[in-house]
Amino acid sequence: xxxxxxxxxxxxxxxxxxxxxxxxxxxxxxxxxxxxxxxxxxxxxxxxxxxxxxxxxxxxxxxxxxxxxxxxxxxxxxxxxxxxxxxxxxxxxxxxxxxxxxxxxxxxxxxxxxxxxxxxxxxxxxxxxxxxxxxxxxxxxxxxxxxxxxxxxxxxxxxxxxxxxxxxxxxxxxxxxxxxxxxxxxxxxxxxxxxxxxxxxxxxxxxxxxxxxxxxxxxxxxxxxxxxxxxxxxxxxxxxxxxxxxxxxxxxxxxxxxxxxxxxxxxxxxxxxxxxxxxxxxxxxxxxxxxxxxxxxxxxxxxxxxxxxxxxxxxxxxxxxxxxxxxxxxxxxxxxxxxxxxxxxxxxxxxxxxxxxxxxxxxxxxxxxxxxxxxxxxxxxxxxxxxxxxxxxxxxxxxxxxxxxxxxxxxxxxxxxxxxxxxxxxxxxxxxxxxxxxxxxxxxxxxxxxxxxxxxxxxxxxxxxxxxxxxxxxxxxxxxxxxxxxxxxxxxxxxxxxxxxxxxxxxxxxxxxxxxxxxxxxxxxxxxxxxxxxxxxxxxxxxxxxxxxxxxxxxxxxxxxxxxxxxxxxxxxxxxxxxxxxxxxxxxxxxxxxxxxxxxxxxxxxxxxxxxxxxxxxxxxxxxxxxxxxxxxxxxxxxxxxxxxxxxxxxxxxxxxxxxxxxxxxxxxxxxxxxxxxxxxxxxxxxxxxxxxxxxxxxxxxxxxxxxxxxxxxxxxxxxxxxxxxxxxxxxxxxxxxxxxxxxxxxxxxxxxxxxxxxxxxxxxxxxxxxxxxxxxxxxxxxxxxxxxxxxxxxxxxxxxxxxxxxxxxxxxxxxxxxx
Numbered sequence: 001x002x003x004x005x006x007x008x009x010x011x012x013x014x015x016x017x018x019x020x021x022x023x024x025x026x027x028x029x030x031x032x033x034x035x036x037x038x039x040x041x042x043x044x045x046x047x048x049x050x051x052x053x054x055x056x057x058x059x060x061x062x063x064x065x066x067x068x069x070x071x072x073x074x075x076x077x078x079x080x081x082x083x084x085x086x087x088x089x090x091x092x093x094x095x096x097x098x099x100x101x102x103x104x105x106x107x108x109x110x111x112x113x114x115x116x117x118x119x120x121x122x123x124x125x126x127x128x129x130x131x132x133x134x135x136x137x138x139x140x141x142x143x144x145x146x147x148x149x150x151x152x153x154x155x156x157x158x159x160x161x162x163x164x165x166x167x168x169x170x171x172x173x174x175x176x177x178x179x180x181x182x183x184x185x186x187x188x189x190x191x192x193x194x195x196x197x198x199x200x201x202x203x204x205x206x207x208x209x210x211x212x213x214x215x216x217x218x219x220x221x222x223x224x225x226x227x228x229x230x231x232x233x234x235x236x237x238x239x240x241x242x243x244x245x246x247x248x249x250x251x252x253x254x255x256x257x258x259x260x261x262x263x264x265x266x267x268x269x270x271x272x273x274x275x276x277x278x279x280x281x282x283x284x285x286x287x288x289x290x291x292x293x294x295x296x297x298x299x300x301x302x303x304x305x306x307x308x309x310x311x312x313x314x315x316x317x318x319x320x321x322x323x324x325x326x327x328x329x330x331x332x333x334x335x336x337x338x339x340x341x342x343x344x345x346x347x348x349x350x351x352x353x354x355x356x357x358x359x360x361x362x363x364x365x366x367x368x369x370x371x372x373x374x375x376x377x378x379x380x381x382x383x384x385x386x387x388x389x390x391x392x393x394x395x396x397x398x399x400x401x402x403x404x405x406x407x408x409x410x411x412x413x414x415x416x417x418x419x420x421x422x423x424x425x426x427x428x429x430x431x432x433x434x435x436x437x438x439x440x441x442x443x444x445x446x447x448x449x450x451x452x453x454x455x456x457x458x459x460x461x462x463x464x465x466x467x468x469x470x471x472x473x474x475x476x477x478x479x480x481x482x483x484x485x486x487x488x489x490x491x492x493x494x495x496x497x498x499x500x501x502x503x504x505x506x507x508x509x510x511x512x513x514x515x516x517x518x519x520x521x522x523x524x525x526x527x528x529x530x531x532x533x534x535x536x537x538x539x540x541x542x543x544x545x546x547x548x549x550x551x552x553x554x555x556x557x558x559x560x561x562x563x564x565x566x567x568x569x570x571x572x573x574x575x576x577x578x579x580x581x582x583x584x585x586x587x588x589x590x591x592x593x594x595x596x597x598x599x600x601x602x603x604x605x606x607x608x609x610x611x612x613x614x615x616x617x618x619x620x621x622x623x624x625x626x627x628x629x630x631x632x633x634x635x636x637x638x639x640x641x642x643x644x645x646x647x648x649x650x651x652x653x654x655x656x657x658x659x660x661x662x663x664x665x666x667x668x669x670x671x672x673x674x675x676x677x678x679x680x681x682x683x684x685x686x687x688x689x690x691x692x693x694x695x696x697x698x699x700x701x702x703x704x705x706x707x708x709x710x711x712x713x714x715x716x717x718x719x720x721x722x723x724x725x726x727x728x729x730x731x732x733x734x735x736x737x738x739x740x741x742x743x744x745x746x747x748x749x750x751x752x753x754x755x756x757x758x759x760x761x762x763x764x765x766x767x768x769x770x771x772x773x774x775x776x777x778x779x780x781x782x783x784x785x786x787x788x789x790x791x792x793x794x795x796x797x798x799x800x801x802x803x804x805x806x807x808x809x810x811x812x813x814x815x816x817x818x819x820x
Contacts, residue, residue: 022085024059024069026093027051030076035097036544037600038073039660050600053543064089071095072660073600109180110225111207111214112470114389114427114437120472120479122537122551124208124592124607126151130229133201134771134815135723135754139252139277141198141226149206150652150672151607152224153698157788158291159250159280159808160322161193165786166208167609168648168674168697169221172560173586175211177225179314181376182215182443184419185397195318195372195397197297199243199256200271202229208652209590209609210555212533216442216466216487220555220588220613228314230269230301233262241819249811250291251359252277266304273297278359279323282809284781284802287358288789289336290325294363309387311379318372323363324403326574327792327805334800339366342406343505347635347794365408371398376421385429391441393421401570404453410504413570414452420444437470437483447561453506456568456577457561458522460493482536489529489558493565496522521567529585531556537592549594557586563617563641569633574792576632578622578640588613605654616646618678618695621739629739644680646694664711672701675734683738690737696786699747700730718766720757727752732785745785751777769817779810 028038034055041048042059044067049057064085072078076097085091106118106127118125128148136147142162146154154162155170164174176183178196186192204226211219233239238261245254256273275295279287296319303312328337328347336358337350357364376393396418403412425439442464449455465488472481499518501508510518537551566577590611597604619639622630630638650673657667676694678684683691703725710720731747752775759768783790789805 021060022062022064022087022089022091024062024083024085024091024093026057026091026095028055028057028071028073028095028097030097033544035073035076038071038076038095038097039600040095041070041072042067043070044068069093071097073097108205109227110177110205111211111223114435116472119541119547119596120474120481120539122479122481122539122549122592122594123211123535123553124151124549124551124594124609126206126208127203128206129203130201133198133204134769134817135721135756136773138198139247139250140193141196141201141204142194142224144198145204145206145224150654150670150701150703151208151650151674152206153701153786155696155786155788156784158288158293158322158325159252159277160291160293160295160320163193164224165696165698166206166222166224167611167650168676168694169611170696172218173221173557175215175219175223177223178316178374179228179312179376180225180378180391180423181374181393181395182218182419182421184395184417184421184443184445185370185372186399186415186417192370192399193320193322195320195370196226197256197271197273197299197316197318199245199254199273200228200258200297200299201226203227208607209551209592209611210533210535210553210588212487212531212555212557213468213470213483213485213535213553214439216464216485216533217489217529217531217556217558217585218560220557220586228269228299228301229258229271230267230303231258231260233260233267235262235264237262239820241817243815243817245813245815247277247811247813249808250277250280251361252813256297265306266302269299269301271297271299276361278361280808282781282806283779284800284806286335288325288805289338289353289358290323290327290364290366292361292363293320293322294361295320307382309380309382311377313377314375316372316374318370320370321363321367322370323367324401325789325792325805326366327789328794331795332799334798334802338364339405342404345635365405366403368399368401368413370400372396383426387427389423389425389427391421391423393419395419395421404506407504410506411450411452412454413456414450415447415457416450417445417447433475434471434473438468439470440465440467442466449509451508453501453504453508454569455496455498455507455509455521456566456570458493458496458525458565460491460561460565462489462491462561464489477541479539479541480537482534484532484534485556487529487531487533487556487558490527491529491558491561491564492526493522493524495520495524498568522565525565525581527564527581529558531558531585531587545598547594547596549592549596551592553588553590553592555586555588555590559583559585559617566641569636574636576636576638577619578638580641580643583617583641583643584615586613586615586617601657601659603654603656603658606651607653608651609649611648613646613648615643616678616694617641617643618646618736619741620736621741623739642680642683644678644683646679647677648674648694648697650674664709666707666709668703668705668707670701670703672698674698678736687738693734693736695736695742697732697734698729698786699732699745702726702728702730713760716759716761718758718760719769721755723754725752725754726750729782729784735785742785743791745783745790748780748782750775750780750782753777766819769819771815771817773811773813773815775811775813776809781806781809783807 028035038051066084069081126149133144138144139159207223240259243256254275258271298317400411401413423441445462468485470483497510497515497518498521533556535553540548566579595606622638654670676697705725707723727750732745735742756771
């Protein structure tokens, strides 16, 4: 009987609790539209629900009490509501979320006529922010972008020189911008890097595919826009941050100080940076002689915001001294040797570099000195319901390459390039839902050689102008955009004479009419290149979180100065280049298909492309009729540019997991594949598979990164994370092998670890951020197929079976940022 009464009591209590239980119903919206897959949780009760396609949700069987109700969804700012629930209550909630700048809702300004949300743009665009760049500790800004964005790679010549490639295309086919202004140096050279302060960049936007519509020539492969950091700050207060960065492998030390001040409608930003490094090392070569560098940067920005719009003025000063590696070694010990003579130099008899000169920060006499100065203005002026956007900039690039050991103060190459950039765009008022932009932009360039001994290119003048229109409209679930552009490039140079210099025994430039004893190295040239480019694309919004994209674009690129005009030694590259005046502009036709899904627990991105290029220009070693390599300057290879048709195709796939059940854990995975085919049928018939592929095509690249972020602060520690990364590059057997221009590259896998945290004071303010990175944990000896140093080899036989120079070995780096 006792057990019977107990059972009856339990049943009565259960019915009583059931009668007290409440229900929460509601709808989640943003901008008046339902938010599908929104996550609604009550942590104290370990229960919740997911919003349906109409944004509706129901949570049953809740006990009375006061609770925190948390609402979250990728792409929106999280929201916490404090609610009290009484007996038998049916609580109804109307929840409005604010959009957040997540991957889906990021606004970009690159490759579009006006600021555009990523999801509405049919052209593949990727974005990497400052924190992601800080997590990938690097020697330069391009390496940070390469590590963060699939489909982007780089040709390198040591740690501080990286030239960006997008889907197998680089050099003047990738347009690099600083704050929307074309980056103009002598970027046609292999050993020429990007003259930008890596510590002053807040984000980088990458357009993967032809962007000639809005930028003209040189955007055939895509665009990389590096946007400077302009932090938010309170009125009348001076704020800033100090950064210091150290790498163990090459002793790289970087320090950067940034200041920002906001007064009334004006904001001022100033930053100064110093970097220095000795030679890098790996376990095959030891310390690689000729790879040390020193760099200085100074920038100042001022922006005013008014009711009429805004205007920004900027000045940047860049000064880099970079050693010139040549890879010469002792044939038996494989130790690096150095050039000490000019005319009587014998590579086999050069002295071995002393150990104390391999780790010094003092740069050797053979180096290049690059200075880049820029001043620009960008403005947006409201005009009724439309607006006018203007950009004007002036740049001076000074490049000196010192390659004479007996006369170290005499530059071998000394060129000065002055550039005026201009851009004018009018965003018309929307008519019937159509947003239209018309614009004109271009540049004027003037290049002159100074007191040099080598003259690979002539003095030239160049004028670019192009006009375009662009339109976009949303029709139901479809975002449609496209436009057309016409470009004209005029390039000319006068007769350029070179002859002996009696003062130093080398050559010098002769000016008319005094040309006695000189030879005509560059006969006068004048030509006008024109091209029509355009694009048409559509984004199909299957839902707010699932998208399909398709785009077709015609790109245009006029030949650059070295491709049509070169006829001499580039001492930094150790190559004699021979151009071709008969070259035609390159035209590409690229098709892109994309699938994007931003789901509650993962993001999926699939991008497939096919690109056919007419009149593709590339380098090939020059051989004589007997099959022997042509040597014009002893110790330097000779290359002649060629032109044919080409095809590139491939894909990038990303699957990023961020499970809601384990919100502190993410797993990012990406695969990038590019194939480049040479369609020169005559060359393929002569050389077979050696001529079947294009040069500098990156191999299959797979990256996986597991990251754990602390779900809450631990004492003074905030934003704490640890990450592990597997970086795999497959073997590259599809290479341009004619005349051994390229060779087979073995695959390799690198393991990297990273960690970081913020340190907060008692008020919760971050007083220090620390980023740690250990790259190439197992000190793998490898050669990247896009590392130019791989081909710096003077001997046909090696005592250890290793040829060329290897990439950097294990490297531990630490970066500290102190905001104030």
